[in-house]
Amino acid sequence: xxxxxxxxxxxxxxxxxxxxxxxxxxxxxxxxxxxxxxxxxxxxxxxxxxxxxxxxxxxxxxxxxxxxxxxxxxxxxxxxxxxxxxxxxxxxxxxxxxxxxxxxxxxxxxxxxxxxxxxxxxxxxxxxxxxxxxxxxxxxxxxxxxxxxxxxxxxxxxxxxxxxxxxxxxxxxxxxxxxxxx
Numbered sequence: 001x002x003x004x005x006x007x008x009x010x011x012x013x014x015x016x017x018x019x020x021x022x023x024x025x026x027x028x029x030x031x032x033x034x035x036x037x038x039x040x041x042x043x044x045x046x047x048x049x050x051x052x053x054x055x056x057x058x059x060x061x062x063x064x065x066x067x068x069x070x071x072x073x074x075x076x077x078x079x080x081x082x083x084x085x086x087x088x089x090x091x092x093x094x095x096x097x098x099x100x101x102x103x104x105x106x107x108x109x110x111x112x113x114x115x116x117x118x119x120x121x122x123x124x125x126x127x128x129x130x131x132x133x134x135x136x137x138x139x140x141x142x143x144x145x146x147x148x149x150x151x152x153x154x155x156x157x158x159x160x161x162x163x164x165x166x167x168x169x170x171x172x173x174x175x176x177x178x179x180x181x182x
Contacts (some may be wrong), residue, residue: 021064022063045074049081060147063091067093098124148166152177
């Protein structure tokens, strides 16, 4: 029996070593807000795609995404695009609660539903909304990865919290600055 537990621990460690998670700002903190045609947004999406590609080249095969509006959805789309070329890639939607997208605009809710449906795994971190469910989602992702890609502008909030938690847990952090201009 001790051997089985040891093997499970080794499998968990191996899975974590091959896993990458993501954090980034929602549209309200982005200079372009919801205008994804803005050149700064397009530049950020290219940077995220490049970071995902580099992570893949470094051996990361499993990608965890918190599925929030803005940078999380950009990340999810980049990983799903990579999966089309590299079928060994898996994508996990780490969903903080069942009502995450309920108040979003209709188009964003459809986008979210489509992306969650495309993910290989969906993990519901909390069964109902609570003031702490977003942080629980963030900790879940960090606890199941060894690399964090972060699109961050230095401001206080959930993205900063996730980066700090990842650093405390010893994860490598790839910082992608938010473009102020192109």
